Amino acid sequence: xxxxxxxxxxxxxIMQYLRRAALIRESWVGSIGLGIIVFWVAMALLAPLxxxxxxxxxxxxxxxxxxxxxxxxxxxxxxDHLGRDILSRLMWGARTVxxxxxxxxxxxxxxxxxxxxxxxxxxxxxxDVLSRSADVILSFPILVLYVVIITTFGASGINxxxxxxxxxxxxxxxxxxxxxLDLRNRDYVAAAQTRGESxxxxxxxxxxxNARGPLIVDACLRVGYVIITIxxxxxxxxxxxxxxxxxxxxxxxxxxxxxxxxxxxxxxCIAISSLVLGFNLLADGLREVSLRD
Amino acid sequence: xxxxxxxxxxxxxxxxxxxxGQGRVGxxxxxxxxxxxxxxxxxxxxxxDKIMGTSSAALAQSATPKKGGTLRVSMNVxxxxxxxxxxxxxxxxxxxxxxxxxxxxxSDNVTRPHLAESWDASDDLKxxxxxxxxxxxxxxxDDFIADDVVFNFERWLDPATGSSNLxxxxxxxxxxxxxxxMAPNAIERVDAxxxxxxxxxxxxALPESMGDYPxxxxxxxxxxxxxxxAENPVGxxxxxxxxxxxxxxxxxxxxxxxxxxxEVYLDGIQYVDHGDDHSxxxxxxxxxxxxxxxxxxxxxxxxIKQMPQLQMYETVTGQTGVARMKVDQKPFDDIRVRQAIQAxxxxxxxxxxxxxxxxxxxxxxxxxxxxxxxxxxxxMTQDYDKARKLLAEAGHGNGLDLTIDCxxxxxxxxxTCLALAEMLxxxxxxxxxxxxxxxxYWDRWTTTPFGFTSWTHRPLGVQVLNLAYRSGVAWxxxxxxxxxxxxxxxxxxxxxxxxxxxxxxxxxxxxxxxDAVIIQPYWRSIFTVANKKVKGFEIQPAEEMHLxxxxxxx
Numbered sequence: 001x002x003x004x005x006x007x008x009x010x011x012x013x014i015m016q017y018l019r020r021a022a023l024i025r026e027s028w029v030g031s032i033g034l035g036i037i038v039f040w041v042a043m044a045l046l047a048p049l050x051x052x053x054x055x056x057x058x059x060x061x062x063x064x065x066x067x068x069x070x071x072x073x074x075x076x077x078x079x080d081h082l083g084r085d086i087l088s089r090l091m092w093g094a095r096t097v098x099x100x101x102x103x104x105x106x107x108x109x110x111x112x113x114x115x116x117x118x119x120x121x122x123x124x125x126x127x128d129v130l131s132r133s134a135d136v137i138l139s140f141p142i143l144v145l146y147v148v149i150i151t152t153f154g155a156s157g158i159n160x161x162x163x164x165x166x167x168x169x170x171x172x173x174x175x176x177x178x179x180x181l182d183l184r185n186r187d188y189v190a191a192a193q194t195r196g197e198s199x200x201x202x203x204x205x206x207x208x209x210n211a212r213g214p215l216i217v218d219a220c221l222r223v224g225y226v227i228i229t230i231x232x233x234x235x236x237x238x239x240x241x242x243x244x245x246x247x248x249x250x251x252x253x254x255x256x257x258x259x260x261x262x263x264x265x266x267x268x269c270i271a272i273s274s275l276v277l278g279f280n281l282l283a284d285g286l287r288e289v290s291l292r293d
Numbered sequence: 294x295x296x297x298x299x300x301x302x303x304x305x306x307x308x309x310x311x312x313x314g315q316g317r318v319g320x321x322x323x324x325x326x327x328x329x330x331x332x333x334x335x336x337x338x339x340x341x342d343k344i345m346g347t348s349s350a351a352l353a354q355s356a357t358p359k360k361g362g363t364l365r366v367s368m369n370v371x372x373x374x375x376x377x378x379x380x381x382x383x384x385x386x387x388x389x390x391x392x393x394x395x396x397x398x399x400s401d402n403v404t405r406p407h408l409a410e411s412w413d414a415s416d417d418l419k420x421x422x423x424x425x426x427x428x429x430x431x432x433x434x435d436d437f438i439a440d441d442v443v444f445n446f447e448r449w450l451d452p453a454t455g456s457s458n459l460x461x462x463x464x465x466x467x468x469x470x471x472x473x474x475m476a477p478n479a480i481e482r483v484d485a486x487x488x489x490x491x492x493x494x495x496x497x498a499l500p501e502s503m504g505d506y507p508x509x510x511x512x513x514x515x516x517x518x519x520x521x522x523a524e525n526p527v528g529x530x531x532x533x534x535x536x537x538x539x540x541x542x543x544x545x546x547x548x549x550x551x552x553x554x555x556e557v558y559l560d561g562i563q564y565v566d567h568g569d570d571h572s573x574x575x576x577x578x579x580x581x582x583x584x585x586x587x588x589x590x591x592x593x594x595x596x597i598k599q600m601p602q603l604q605m606y607e608t609v610t611g612q613t614g615v616a617r618m619k620v621d622q623k624p625f626d627d628i629r630v631r632q633a634i635q636a637x638x639x640x641x642x643x644x645x646x647x648x649x650x651x652x653x654x655x656x657x658x659x660x661x662x663x664x665x666x667x668x669x670x671x672x673m674t675q676d677y678d679k680a681r682k683l684l685a686e687a688g689h690g691n692g693l694d695l696t697i698d699c700x701x702x703x704x705x706x707x708x709t710c711l712a713l714a715e716m717l718x719x720x721x722x723x724x725x726x727x728x729x730x731x732x733x734y735w736d737r738w739t740t741t742p743f744g745f746t747s748w749t750h751r752p753l754g755v756q757v758l759n760l761a762y763r764s765g766v767a768w769x770x771x772x773x774x775x776x777x778x779x780x781x782x783x784x785x786x787x788x789x790x791x792x793x794x795x796x797x798x799x800x801x802x803x804x805x806x807x808d809a810v811i812i813q814p815y816w817r818s819i820f821t822v823a824n825k826k827v828k829g830f831e832i833q834p835a836e837e838m839h840l841x842x843x844x845x846x847x
Contacts (some may be wrong), residue, residue, distance in 0.1 A: 025433060056711075056715060057715065058646050058712060058715050059647060061645075061649060062649075081592060081648055081704075082646055082647070082708055082712060083710060237701055237728075241706070241725075241726070241727070241728065242717075242726060242728065243711050243714065243726065253704070255572065256570070256571050256572035256575070256590075256592060256593065256704075257592050257593070257596070258593075258600075259596045259599075259820070260593075260595035260596045262596075268643075
């Protein structure tokens with residue numbers, strides 16, 4: 001057999017990953033989490049097709065769930081204080097949260113991993129500078145940090161991403177640095193060093209892939225926290241600027257009327273909690289499966 | 294020269310009475326105009342009763358007031374050092390428990406004598422003589438005299454003070470080098486209890502202006518003694534300031550000794566600041582932490598109806614908000630853009646969406662149906678074809694991107710802007726709503742190109758027009774400057790007869806409406822709520838707290 005024939009007989013990298021991902025089926029907790037996430041992702045992707053009304057269109061304010069307005073249609077979850085369909089706003093709001101939460105987490109990881117690898121592998125003054133800077137940022141209460149950043153730079157999607165990156169990267173850096181400190185003394189790293197590989201190669205090809213397990217679990221949990229953060233910022237009036245739907249903002253705008261019209265507040269609350277729960281269950285499942293390996 | 298009839302009434306009163314008898318003026322118009330001309334409210338009500346055959350006595354309270362107790366009120370406690378520069382009615386409410394005004398506008402929107410006992414006007418409405426109440430004592434023991442009034446007016450009309458009264462009493466000013474200043478001999482001290490005002494232009498709103506909150510009368514030595522009302526609270530009111538912390542609380546106790554206004558029932562008043570969050574106000578009254586709210590927002594009306602221990606108060610007012618365009622800035626310097634925006638508006642729909650229909654649709658001229666001089670003119674109607682045509686002519690055929698600034702709280706303001714944004718979409722106007730913290734908005738309210746500003750109630754329509762749309766005045770937030778408008782407004786302000794003034798208001802209102810300076814969505818009803826044990830309280834259309842006759846039924 002030639003080398004090529006051997007290679008083609010082995011499953012491709014992508015197939016390997018998919019097969020690994022399919023292991024989540026072995027954890028029922030993880031499956032439920034994944035199911036919830038898939039549900040909301042589907043809602044977000046199909047919002048233009050599924051949402052019964054445009055998200056910002058105004059009809060009749062304060063209507064209870066099931067309100068029927070012929071010939072316009074039925075408002076299954078009722079309307080909010082400006083007469084907008086709550087179901088449609090939840091669907092479109094899912095797009096916002098499912099776009100910004102993973103994006104912000106990804107950015108935080110990109111920065112955190114770079115800092116952690118550099119600090120853990122290079123040590124010396126780089127480690128000192130990065131670790132002390134991280135300590136400074138971590139010494140602030142995280143919510144205060146968000147509020148300061150958003151009020152200074154203004155409320156917008158990109159600023160939320162920046163704020164989350166700034167506030168979360170140091171925590172991620174600590175995890176990565178800890179893992180690197182352990183992995184840098186392994187034999188395969190020594191072997192690569194002997195081969196004369198560059199530092200970048202060793203950090204990204206030898207060390208990082210071997211640190212991925214705990215990082216993936218942490219990322220899943222962190223997406224959940226970021227969803228809550230986006231919700232909290234919206235609740236504090238620092239989220240995405242209206243009128244575009246944002247779950248936290250929907251709670252904030254209607255909570256004062258929750259005594260009289262609870263449906264306007266409850267449904268977005270359920271949406272936020274279910275999505276966060278989804279990510280947490282998925283993280284649990286992943287940990288379970290990875291321990292089994 | 295002042296003309297008086299033989300029974301001491303102004304020469305206009307018999308004609309006014311005749312008009313009331315013929316149904317040409319309403320009872321409210323009659324009472325207001327009679328009060329404006331110095332007829333005491335007892336006589337005015339008596340006259341009206343005689344003519345119309347009604348009985349005001351039946352409206353009197355049935356229960357006997359009880360003395361004692363402290364009334365707890367939830368309201369923002371703002372800085373109160375100088376009444377001349379007050380710019381919030383909350384400041385006026387705290388200040389009014391220390392110092393008082395010459396006149397007072399009641400809950401029925403009628404202006405009555407207060408520190409001034411009576412007044413009369415010359416027939417050209419340019420010379421007004423005010424007789425001050427005798428026997429009024431300042432809390433430091435001094436008598437209240439004409440010098441106090443003269444001191445206050447001179448201070449208000451000095452541009453260095455920075456008081457909005459400079460615009461309010463513009464009939465007492467002259468322009469010199471582009472700046473307004475007090476006209477020579479505008480204020481004359483006739484004797485210890487009489488002051489005469491010599492106006493440059495006729496002004497029917499003089500007594501009403503004197504009841505507005507920045508026109509509270511401080512002691513003649515106010516400036517000499519530090520110029521800070523919170524630190525040195527010398528006043529004529531029946532209460533004494535005991536504790537004051539901005540953003541927290543203001544505590545008043547009833548002063549010892551007789552009050553000129555008769556019996557005062559409350560032992561004290563305590564204002565508590567619950568911040569800007571209306572659900573905190575609601576929670577405070579629902580849990581019996583306070584007895585009275587300064588304000589109940591419309592969104593919370595349904596919640597109150599579920600609480601039997603509370604009494605809700607409602608009144609239609611001249612309170613409103615205007616989406617005003619800066620007429621000297623792009624793109625609003627082009628009248629076609631402003632008219633296009635106006636053509637997109639369905640005022641009734643804005644009222645329904647943003648304020649649950651509690652109020653009256655606006656007509657873009659800032660004169661309310663509750664104002665006595667309001668003239669019914671055709672309202673603007675929604676016409677998207679017209680809007681698109683105007684936009685195309687103005688060179689915005691491919692759409693127009695705009696941003697409107699507004700405050701975050703109260704919620705009806707951003708909600709109105711959001712409803713407005715939806716309404717402009719079909720014409721190709723993309724309106725972004727920029728919601729700002731209150732402080733940030735009020736820093737730029739006169740400079741932003743497009744802003745949504747709330748305006749409080751004033752008893753006469755001409756008062757706001759004079760403050761906000763006359764060329765060059767301090768609160769002219771739209772920079773609207775139209776000499777024709779100024780002249781028409783002068784004409785209207787010189788007319789006493791309600792029916793004739795209505796006629797004069799037609800061109801004023803039409804001009805402002807056609808120039809499309811503002812989008813005025815609606816006149817809103819206001820609400821407040823008190824515990825049922827609070828008696829004698831009435832909601833005042835400018836949200837003034839008149840608590841001297843309030844009592845608690847323990």
